[in-house]
Amino acid sequence: MTMIAFDLPDGAFAALRKDPREMESELRMAAAAKWYELGLVSQERGAEIAGLSRLEFMHGLSRLGVSPFQEDLDEDETGNA
Template structure:
């Protein structure tokens, strides 16, 4: 997998406020971004897992931690697709 490095600056107080090392915060940012983009329907579970740096199973656990459904369809959309509406 090819990668590209990005960097940005954060106030030093962020690390103490969140009680995270720079490495821990980097990993958290990757996960939070992947979860949010998945929740918004912008990326698939597979791509979100890749962005988060996790296997798919661990990414699903992160979705649960953030109270995000692993399903990108509403119940109504599933029923309609199944021919019940």
């Protein structure tokens, strides 16, 4: 596994009322949710990125207002483009 580290201003933790460990979890979930929303990752990969089970990831998507269903808006009801 690759580790990524970056600095955040101390005020970010206070503003979000999160300790560093909670912030790490929130950042992982937010990134995974956005990438899932953009269609860049699957639910399975998003859950892996977020460090959650697939069911926990789906609940997290709901909490963040992201639909757990990926839709291709270019397709009609029959699935044809």
